[in-house]
Amino acid sequence: MTPQTYVDGHQGQALIKAQSAHLIGRYIVGLQQIEPHPLQQELDDSWVHSLHQRFEEVGIDRFGFPIKVVVPAGDSIIAMGTTGNDSSLPCLPDNLKVFVYHGQHRVEACRRMMHQSEHWWCAEVYSQEIETEHPAEFITLMHMGNEDEHRLAPSDADRFLALHRLVCLYSKNQVTEETFQGNSEQILQSVLNSTTRQGLSNLVHTKELAHSIASAMEYLFLRPCFNGATWGKKLVKGRFFKLVACLVEEMTEQCRLLIGPQAEISAKPFQLPAPSCTWDGLTKRVKKSNHPWKEFIGGAEQALLRVLLLALLTSDGIYGSLKDMYHIAQHVIPLTAGRPTLDLYISNTPHKNDSDHPVGIFSAVLKEKLQGKASNYPHKIVYSMWEARQELMSELKTYGIGLAAETQREGYKRLLCKSESWWNLLCMFKMSTLPGQSLHLPKAFGELDQSKQEGLLNAIKKKQEGDQTSGIVNGQNSVGPTRPTKHHSCSPSLEIEHTAGALANYFVPGTEMRVTRSLAAKRPCLTASNEEQLAPVLPADEAGESDTSHTAEQGPN
DNA sequence: TAAGTCAGGTTGTCCTATAT
DNA sequence: ATATAGGACAACCTGACTTA
Incomplete structure (x- = not known):
């Protein structure tokens, strides 16, 4: 690397130096001790209002987003820091006044909380020398606090994977239930949209479904296609978790077939809207020169000869069928x-x-x-x-x-x-x-x-x-209850045939839906013997867990 | 032939009734 | 009070039709 690479960083380094030289520590500070720093910009009331609303609705994350304050009598408090109960952060002595230079809106919004017990925040406390000895840096720091941070906003898929990893930790007893719940809530709280929060929570609730989605999300190009709100609402219809988990696995398999041996691929070809995913629609459209599938090896028309499926999961094809299933189950259950x-x-x-x-x-x-x-x-x-x-x-x-x-x-x-x-x-x-x-x-x-x-x-x-058929009532394609569940060959080609065979059943013959049906017709290998394999191949609970460890290790971090 | 417009249908999100 | 699930609605997409 050339020295120029570092030029940009010099100023940033100075800022960090100034801060670390004068950081006294992190403390819990009561709001009544906090005043805005004189150099702070005017409060924006509407911003305070929206923050307050969010605090009320979603909660406050004080430790995740500490404020920054300066304290005039800097050195003297180091020794005074009264420790809170056991391991928690020490409380700043309440006779000290501090000046907030980063986070005044949060402080103000927090002041509007009804209960007195809410009136505190976690603060990085700096001695006032940061201001006197590094005046320029201090001004910059204060300003930077108000700049929009150019963070990479996490996608729904990132959030889901984080939640799923927590589930895995918990199910392997590596963390306590309390830790698991707390961290899950923390992650969910950071999601702004309540429908998305709800959806993600629904999806991680059941192991089988969560695992299948997590394996789908291992493919980077599928992540942008994941919508926590819609998946979490529609796919749990009627609570056919395992069935839907199979559908998701099918979908993933289809996508894998679609890309073929290709190493790198964008998400675009997988973001076709569901109406474009009918067999007829695709047959026509892949002929156009600018079809998103042109990325695939051999072009769009060749890709079509392989397989497909994706946006369909939340389309009426699946969701409508799940609603039918729900209706049917309501008769079988009584x-x-x-x-x-x-x-x-x-x-x-x-x-x-x-x-x-x-x-x-x-x-x-x-x-x-x-x-x-x-x-x-x-x-x-x-x-x-x-x-x-x-x-x-x-x-x-x-x-x-x-x-x-x-x-x-x-x-x-x-x-x-x-x-x-x-x-x-x-x-x-x-x-x-x-x-x-x-x-x-x-x-x-x-x-x-x-x-x-x-x-x-x-x-x-x-x-x-x-x-x-050893006690099986409907002998044609049933699997006996005592037949041991086991994974068949892991050979990819076998999986493919198996997958395609199952697909032939997933979609309704006679509807215009969708590639898979025609696919079945095109593949002579799709016979009843393949169907028969489906049920046993579905992961049993134990198998699901071993899959999990696999995905957790392989998953990107 | 190409561009523009309209209708029909689907999806995703918001709102609200309801049950615990 | 809270959370769920169903319903409503707006936005979007596609395909057919029209016009220059």
């Missing part, structure tokens, strides 16, 4: 777990524990069958709901079932006799009597409508199938 559980599920209360989301509820229903073992099976049920959601929704309509709260036992009885998709779904619970409403579930579909003979035949047939 049937299996009972009305009180439904009330808890649909009450507008914060997500607290495993009793208020579908996977947790289904686990409780299946408690005896699972024998307390961690199992992916409840999620498998959710996944089957997801696969069949269109049919499930339309059959509700066909058989005149409206809101769950208004549906009587008779209505469900009719539904289970007439609708095969609903019968199939409820069969996954493997109960002859559904405990929620004490409803009998016929062993074979349509048993009541057909002659007894046919029903018997069906029952025998089903039983035989069941034996072959």
